[in-house]
Amino acid sequence: MSAFSFSEEQEMLRVEARKFAKKELAPGALERLKMGPMELHEAMKPLDKKIVEIGWSALNAPAKYGGHPIDAVSMGVIFEECAKVDPYVETVGAMQATTALLETLPEDVQDEWFPRLIRRETKHAFGFTEAQAGSDAANVQTRAVRDGDDYIITGEKFPIPFAMVADVASISVRTDPKAGFKGVSMFWVPLRLPGISIRPLPWMGNPNLVPSVASFEGVRVPARYCEGGEGQGFYMVVNTLDWLRVITALTCLCRAQASIEDAIAWAKERIVFGQPIYKYQGVSFIIAEHATMLEATRLLCYRVLSLKDQGLPYMTECSMAKWLSVEVSIQAIKDCMAILGHPAYSTEHPVSQRLRDVVGFQMGDGTPQMQKMIIARMLIGK
């Protein structure tokens, strides 16, 4: 196993990202943690502009649209520094997934969508989950039937984050009922087309994901909007999830780290039985243990990103990082809540919001069982 360390450029980028987050993202971050999806979406617009100005919305997009290349570890650095300050600001995570999917489409489709997405005038949703297809992503029931130069799509994506506020979505559909996972295709679907209805979905956390349900009733989409060609949809879902999993792992760790910082500040301030509670090892050791687990998991995340940069397989480590990060983050936030006492149990307290968010990430991008299934298959075989 090769050793991993940050380059000088990556360390410099960390300083730059930290400065940016402190100046641009810190103001209002605690207030934004308490907002509902639509209010939060509006509050994010000025911050999106800042992300566009600094050039992070165009990272790894084609040069033709103003994009510039960057390695995965550097993206992790930007993501982490910003998510520590405001986990709801989309910096460099989702756009990488969008770029990879949009790049598979004809040039005129890219010309239409890349500039809008890079300017953050709209969002892109990604939907593979349905009533009958979640962990079993190949069991897609939404149908796409060829009709001349188009496909007619009928079905429902539930849940599909962002659909309420997005102008376009990549959705998996069944193009061949007999071909199993090879009969799944992925389509780039503009969400203003006739036959599409979208409704909000009440969720206990992660309002920044704008949870939604999207129904498709005889929606006509050009065949050229099929991403990567017919029958490639399952691979598109898997590849997209691999990237999103490491980003999810980092975002969970950032929420846990912020909770530890809150717990440390409180442990120094709160006097119980005549002394600050940090003087009790029952409190300080909890902080020490969780800080250690978070740091170890963080290094695993960077190892995943480094493997990606080296062009090496990283699926196993990615699932390890996603599963472990959610586990250690939930435990850390839960124990920090206990240190913070009853005020942290208020639904308005940032720590309780962080816990609700991280609990959602158990399922988002694949459940713990699915991560363990991937790890076991890679280690033991099918």
Ligand SMILES: Cc1cc2nc3c(=O)[nH]c(=O)nc-3n(C[C@H](O)[C@H](O)[C@H](O)COP(=O)(O)OP(=O)(O)OC[C@H]3O[C@@H](n4cnc5c(N)ncnc54)[C@H](O)[C@@H]3O)c2cc1C
């Ligand atoms: C915060 C959040 C974000 C999300 N983002 C998106 C998104 O952007 N796009 C999208 O399409 N979807 C998204 N989802 C949905 C998510 O992908 C699904 O919840 C997930 O894939 C699991 O599917 P399911 O909920 O239908 O559970 P199911 O697949 O029904 O599984 C139910 C339970 O059975 C277990 N199970 C299933 N099969 C096995 C097995 N073979 N062995 C052992 N255990 C098994 C599962 O692990 C789970 O515990 C999101 C969900 C959340 C909560």
